[in-house]
Amino acid sequence: MADILIYIATAVAGVAFLLALYRFLKGPTAADRVVAFDTLTLISVVFIVVIALGEGRGIYLDVAVIYALLSFLGVIAVARYLERGL
Amino acid sequence: MAHLAMATGFILILIGFYGALTNRNILRMIVAFTVADSGVNLVLVAVGYMRGRTAPILDNTVPAAEAAARIIDPVPQALVLTAIVIGVGVTALMLAYSYKLYEKKRTLDITKHTELKW
Amino acid sequence: MTISGIIGGILMLCGAAFLLLAGIGLVRMPDLFNRIQAGTKATTLGTLLTLAGAACLRPEWTLKLLLIGLFILLTNPISSQVLARAAHRTGTPKTAGTVDRLADDREERP
Amino acid sequence: MKKASAVALLFATLIIFWLLLNGSFAADIVIVGIVTAAVIAFLFRDGLAVFSEFKGTPRALLTALLYIPYFLKELVKSNLHIARVVLTPSLPLNPAIVKVRTRLKSRMGRLILANSITLTPGTLTVELDGEWLYIHWVTAEALDIDAATASIVAGFEKYLEVMYG
Amino acid sequence: MSVLFLALTVLLAVAMIGAAFVAILGKSMPIAILAAGLVSLLASVLFLLLASPDVAMTEAAIGSGLTTFLFFFILGRMRGGEHD
Amino acid sequence: MIRKFAALLILAGIAALFMELLFTYQPDPELNTTARYYADRTAADIGAANIVTAIVVTYRGLDTLGEVTVLFLAAAIVGLVLAQGRRKTAKERAVTPAGELLATGSLFLAPLIMLLGVYVFVNGHLTPGGGFQGGAIIASGMLLMLLADPLKHFSHRLIAMVEALSGMIYVAIGLLGIALAGGFLDSHILPNGELGALFSAGAIPLIYALIGLKVGAEFSAILADLSGTEEL
Numbered sequence: 001m002a003d004i005l006i007y008i009a010t011a012v013a014g015v016a017f018l019l020a021l022y023r024f025l026k027g028p029t030a031a032d033r034v035v036a037f038d039t040l041t042l043i044s045v046v047f048i049v050v051i052a053l054g055e056g057r058g059i060y061l062d063v064a065v066i067y068a069l070l071s072f073l074g075v076i077a078v079a080r081y082l083e084r085g086l
Numbered sequence: 087m088a089h090l091a092m093a094t095g096f097i098l099i100l101i102g103f104y105g106a107l108t109n110r111n112i113l114r115m116i117v118a119f120t121v122a123d124s125g126v127n128l129v130l131v132a133v134g135y136m137r138g139r140t141a142p143i144l145d146n147t148v149p150a151a152e153a154a155a156r157i158i159d160p161v162p163q164a165l166v167l168t169a170i171v172i173g174v175g176v177t178a179l180m181l182a183y184s185y186k187l188y189e190k191k192r193t194l195d196i197t198k199h200t201e202l203k204w
Numbered sequence: 205m206t207i208s209g210i211i212g213g214i215l216m217l218c219g220a221a222f223l224l225l226a227g228i229g230l231v232r233m234p235d236l237f238n239r240i241q242a243g244t245k246a247t248t249l250g251t252l253l254t255l256a257g258a259a260c261l262r263p264e265w266t267l268k269l270l271l272i273g274l275f276i277l278l279t280n281p282i283s284s285q286v287l288a289r290a291a292h293r294t295g296t297p298k299t300a301g302t303v304d305r306l307a308d309d310r311e312e313r314p
Numbered sequence: 315m316k317k318a319s320a321v322a323l324l325f326a327t328l329i330i331f332w333l334l335l336n337g338s339f340a341a342d343i344v345i346v347g348i349v350t351a352a353v354i355a356f357l358f359r360d361g362l363a364v365f366s367e368f369k370g371t372p373r374a375l376l377t378a379l380l381y382i383p384y385f386l387k388e389l390v391k392s393n394l395h396i397a398r399v400v401l402t403p404s405l406p407l408n409p410a411i412v413k414v415r416t417r418l419k420s421r422m423g424r425l426i427l428a429n430s431i432t433l434t435p436g437t438l439t440v441e442l443d444g445e446w447l448y449i450h451w452v453t454a455e456a457l458d459i460d461a462a463t464a465s466i467v468a469g470f471e472k473y474l475e476v477m478y479g
Numbered sequence: 480m481s482v483l484f485l486a487l488t489v490l491l492a493v494a495m496i497g498a499a500f501v502a503i504l505g506k507s508m509p510i511a512i513l514a515a516g517l518v519s520l521l522a523s524v525l526f527l528l529l530a531s532p533d534v535a536m537t538e539a540a541i542g543s544g545l546t547t548f549l550f551f552f553i554l555g556r557m558r559g560g561e562h563d
Numbered sequence: 564m565i566r567k568f569a570a571l572l573i574l575a576g577i578a579a580l581f582m583e584l585l586f587t588y589q590p591d592p593e594l595n596t597t598a599r600y601y602a603d604r605t606a607a608d609i610g611a612a613n614i615v616t617a618i619v620v621t622y623r624g625l626d627t628l629g630e631v632t633v634l635f636l637a638a639a640i641v642g643l644v645l646a647q648g649r650r651k652t653a654k655e656r657a658v659t660p661a662g663e664l665l666a667t668g669s670l671f672l673a674p675l676i677m678l679l680g681v682y683v684f685v686n687g688h689l690t691p692g693g694g695f696q697g698g699a700i701i702a703s704g705m706l707l708m709l710l711a712d713p714l715k716h717f718s719h720r721l722i723a724m725v726e727a728l729s730g731m732i733y734v735a736i737g738l739l740g741i742a743l744a745g746g747f748l749d750s751h752i753l754p755n756g757e758l759g760a761l762f763s764a765g766a767i768p769l770i771y772a773l774i775g776l777k778v779g780a781e782f783s784a785i786l787a788d789l790s791g792t793e794e795l
Contacts, residue, residue, distance in 0.1 A: 002209035002210060002212060002213040002261060004213075005210070005213025005214060005216060005217055006213060006216060006483075007483055008217060008220075009213070009216040009217045009219070009220040009254070009257075010220070010483055010486075010487070011486075012217070012220035012221060012223070012224050013220040013223050013224070013254075014486070014487075014490050015224055015227065016220070016223040016224040016225075016226060016227035017227070017490060017494070018227070018490075019224075019227030019228060019230060019231050020226070020227050020230055021494050021497060022231060023230045023231055023239075024498070024501075024514075024517070025497055025501060027510075029236060029291075029296055029297075030507060030509055030510055030513075031236050031287060031290070031291040031294075031296055032236055032239060033510055033513060034287055034513065035230065035236070035239050035240050035243045035284075035287065036230060036243075037513060037516075037517060038243060038244075038247075038280075038283065038284070038287075039226055039227070039230060039243050039247050040494075040517065040520075040521075041520060042223075042247040042248075042250075042251050042276070042280075043223055043247070044520065044521070044524050045251055045272070045276070046219070046220070046223065046250070046251060046254045047487060047524055048524060048527060049254060049255065049258045049269075050483070050487075051484070051487070051524075051527055051528060052258075052265075053258060053261060053262065054483060054484065055140055055141075055530070056147060057140065057141065057143075057145075057147060058262070058264065058265045058268065059141075059143055059145065059532060059690045059691060060141075060527060060532050060691075061265060061268040061269065061272065062268075062532070062536065062683070062690050062691055062692060063523070063527060063532055063535050063536050063539065063691060064272050065268070065271060065272055065275060065679065066536055066539050066540055066679075066683075066696070066700065067520075067523075067539055068272055068275045068276050068279065069275060069279070069676060069679065069700070069703070070520070070539055070540065070543065070544045070703070071279075071283075072279035072280070072282070072283045073544065073548070073703055073706065073707060073710075074513075074516060074543075074544070074547060074548075075283040075284075075286070075287055076282075076283055076286050076287075076665065076707075076710050077547065077548050077551050077706075077710060078287075078509060078513060078551065079283075079286045079287040079289070079290035079291075080286070080290065080661070080710050080713075081509060081551045081554065081555055082290045082291070082294055082509070083289070083290035083293045083294060083659050084555075084658065084659050085290075085658050085659035085660065085661060085713055086551060086552060086555035086658070086710070086713060087481075087484065087485055087488050087528070087529070088529070088590055089585065089588070090485075090488050090489065090492060091488060091492075091525055091528075091529055092585055092588065093492075093585055094491075094492040094495060094496065094525070096578075096581040096584075096585060097496055097499075098495065098496070098499055098518065099577075099581070100574055100577065100578055100581070101496070101499045101500065101503055102499070102503075103570075103573075103574055103577065104503065104570055104571075104574055105502070105503035105504075107566075107569075107570035107573070107574075108566060108567050108570050109503070111508075113508060113550070113553070113554065114503075114508070114511060116550075117502055117503075117511050117512055117515045117550070118502070118503055120515050120519070120542075120546055121499050121502050121503070121515055121518055123542075124518050124519050124522045124538075124542065127522070127526075127534070127538065127542075128522055128525065128526075131526055131529050131531050131534055132529060133588075134529075134531070135529045135530060135531075135590070136590055136591065136592075136594075137590070138481075139530065140530050141530045141531065141532050141533075141691075142602070142613070142614040142615055143532070143612055143613045143614065143615075143689075143690070143691065144605075144606055144612040144613075144614070144758065145612060145689075150605075150606030150607070150758065153602045153603065153605075153606065153614075154594060154599050154602040154603050157594075157602055157614070158529075158530050158531075159591075159594060159595070159598040160598060160601055160602070160614045160615050160618055161597060161598055161601070161618065163531045163533055163534050163615045164615050164618040164619050164623065166531075166534050166537075167533060167534060167537050167615065167619060167695065168619075168626070168627075168630050170534070170537045170538055170541055170542050170695075171537070171541060171630060171634060171695050171778075172630065172633055172634070173541075173542065173546075174541050174542065174545055174546050174549075175633060175634050175637035175638075176637070177546050177549065178549055178637060178638075178641050178785050178789075179637050179640060179641060179644075181549055181550065181553045181789070182640070182641040182644045182645055182788075182789075183644060184553065185553055185556065185557065185644075185645065185792065185795075186644055186645075188557045188795055189795055192795070194557070222393055222397075225393070225396065225397050225400060225401075228400050228401070229396060229400045232400060232405065233400070233405075234405070234407070235409070237409065237411075237438065237440075237450045238407065238409060238452055240438060241396065241436065241438050241450070241452055242396055242400060244432060244433070244438070245389070245392050245393055245396055245432075245433060246393055246396055246397075248389070248433060249389055249390065249393045267334055267337040268335075268337065270334065271331075271334050271335060278429075278668075278671075278672065279672070281428070281429040281432040281433055282429065282664060282665065282668040282672075284432060284438065285428060285429075285432055285438070285439050285440070285662070285664050285665075286661075286662065286664070286665050288438055288439070288440045288450065289440055289441055289662055292411075292440050292441065293659070298409070324674060327674075327675075328674060328675070328678050331675060331678055332678060332682070335678075335679070335682045336682070336686075342762045346685055350678065350681045350685075351678070354674050354677050354678060354681075355674070357677075358673070358674050421663065421667045422667060422671075424663070424664075424667070425664055425667040425668060425671075428664055439664070441662065442662060442663050442664055532691035533613070533615045533616075533691045533692070533693070535691070536683070536691050536692050536696045537695060537696050537699075540696045540699040540700055540703070541695065541696070541699045544699060544703055545699050545702060545703070545782060548703075548706055548786070549785070549786075549789060552786070552789040552790055553789060555794070556789075556792050556793070556794050556795060557795050558794075
């Protein structure tokens with residue numbers, strides 16, 4: 001039962017991933033793509049949690065911590081580049 | 087799954103090579119190089135994967151006694167770990183040189199840098 | 205099948221629904237600032253709910269999941285603020301009819 | 315004196331995060347954590363004024379505890395709001411960037427205020443300039459400063475003023 | 480769970496190839512760099528699917544994180560060269 | 564045009580090679596002998612839970628020393644190339660200052676990121692991660708401070724000192740391995756301990772922590788060099 005719910009949840013998150021990917025590929029401005037990038041990385045965190053649940057290994061969650069951190073730094077780096085502050 | 091990941095890696099290598107061969111901007115060539123780099127790493131890790139096995143880290147779900155039957159090949163992983171770290175060193179070096187080239191000629195177009203052409 | 209398993213699954217499903225909402229918002233919203241709104245809020249709550257669901261399914265992972273949630277809660281708003289500020293400074297187009305007090309103030313005292 | 319308390323507070327924060335990360339109280343973990351936190355707190359000893367701004371009074375601690383459920387409630391409310399906007403076929407938008415005033419003086423208090431505003435119904439902090447906040451509002455209801463302040467900032471400020479002042 | 484993992488692999492592969500095309504053919508330089516970073520970041524989820532958390536963490540922290548930042552630092556110094 | 568055509572021709576050749584490789588590839592059903600050796604012996608011999616770490620630090624420790632050296636050379640050459648011919652009085656660049664929110668947030672977050680880096684390299688033998696990842700995360704913490712204040716100057720002396728000290732102690736531990744245990748970089752100079760504890764696996768946590776500090780200092784040096792260049 002819980003397994004089926006996880007399947008459905010991942011499928012829904014996958015649709016969200018595709019929508020954000022569409023925004024990333026289409027644009028139109030650089031900042032739009034950065035927002036899509038941020039969303040994609042956060043959905044990837046959800047994927048990592050699902051993978052950890054599927055394999056049953058808690059140590060995979062360390063990767064998710066690093067992920068949450070790096071999406072933040074990447075977005076800030078691009079934003080500072082755009083406003084000429086780097 | 088291993089075949090799929092390997093195919094993705096090969097496609098990434100091809101895309102990266104295409105970009106490196108056709109672009110004239112030096113920075114874009116370096117970007118293409120990093121894409122190809124990711125592809126190579128993907129292929130190497132896919133070689134080590136075995137269906138139905140788990141990561142080579144022992145804990146209470148994978149006790150040491152049955153490790154050999156449960157884990158995947160750790161050697162390609164150690165190899166790729168090295169490759170990634172060296173990759174960033176190489177990229178930093180290429181970027182520093184591109185900065186120097188830009189300082190000399192104020193352009194990143196590779197066809198304008200003709201001193202070493204033959 | 206345990207109760208906590210079902211609760212966890214339902215929480216994960218709710219989280220995924222909010223992520224989907226973020227995706228729809230990203231595609232449908234007309235300009236950048238509205239997209240950031242949809243992106244930030246919905247993904248934050250969606251990820252938090254998914255983490256809570258995973259914590260229900262595997263109670264022994266709760267501490268790590270809590271930490272991931274805390275990190276996201278701390279960092280995500282800052283990054284969207286910085287991005288919104290940069291976008292506003294570079295003059296990203298806004299939807300027609302947006303009242304913009306910040307641009308008015310910038311013009312007065314540059 | 316103020317600097318010492320800031321360093322001590324940073325040290326305590328780092329220790330708490332270290333124990334959360336490791337999830338264990340074993341002796342070796344605690345020893346390594348204390349050494350690491352001490353070294354990092356020493357390296358960052360300058361420019362730590364933001365850490366000593368939290369008022370350590372019991373009333374502030376209680377308010378901090380009350381703030382968490384209030385914030386979560388607002389977060390859920392904001393998502394339902396966004397859901398309503400996004401899922402309506404005609405997209406009922408009325409976007410505006412409004413200007414509001416905050417009474418908070420401390421930097422940490424303003425950071426938490428701005429973060430909270432970003433995560434709550436339909437509002438996003440774009441710029442912070444002294445006591446003025448510029449906020450993007452998806453469905454703007456009021457454009458003048460006082461009305462917007464009352465509807466966006468007042469709810470959080472009530473709590474944060476006790477905590478940070 | 481293996482069906483789920485296979486579906487995730489397909490999803491990630493599609494996203495990576497799309498991002499790689501943006502990195503090679505995209506018009507503006509920062510977008511190309513960001514897309515290359517996205518390729519690395521998604522590759523690290525794929526590494527996790529291939530049961531290699533060590534490599535996944537390295538790729539996320541070094542391949543995607545530091546490399547992208549280095550690019551942006553250098554690009555910030557040579558804004559004129561962006562469109563050559 | 565002809566350039567693109569030639570590129571596509573070369574790529575078609577490589578693609579044919581790749582297709583051949585892909586379609587004839589058969590995954591091994593069992594671990595090969597090397598991998599089996601590592602899988603069977605690591606827990607008893609080295610005492611590290613993470614077998615990749617055991618390979619990187621102990622079984623192939625000399626290669627890792629070489630890798631760290633390559634990274635050091637890369638950082639040194641980047642510094643040399645960028646410093647060459649730089650004018651003495653570099654004028655301060657005109658940059659947009661960071662907003663107050665980012666400045667406050669970075670004061671709060673940078674120590675946490677550093678702590679995370681230390682966690683990653685100290686636990687390298689138990690969980691995924693290790694010296695290289697931890698070093699990169701520490702450098703990311705430096706990067707956050709640079710993003711909040713682009714004109715910040717890091718103390719080059721401190722970075723160089725951390726780098727040199729950790730490198731020297733790393734080699735000294737390797738030499739100690741010759742004297743006290745089986746060979747260069749042997750981890751048995753300290754007791755193996757209990758599998759899964761923080762202080763276990765002999766000298767691996769110590770070696771990985773030193774590698775982490777060294778790599779972090781090297782990456783930070785590269786970042787500081789790049790950020791100190793003039794805008795062209």
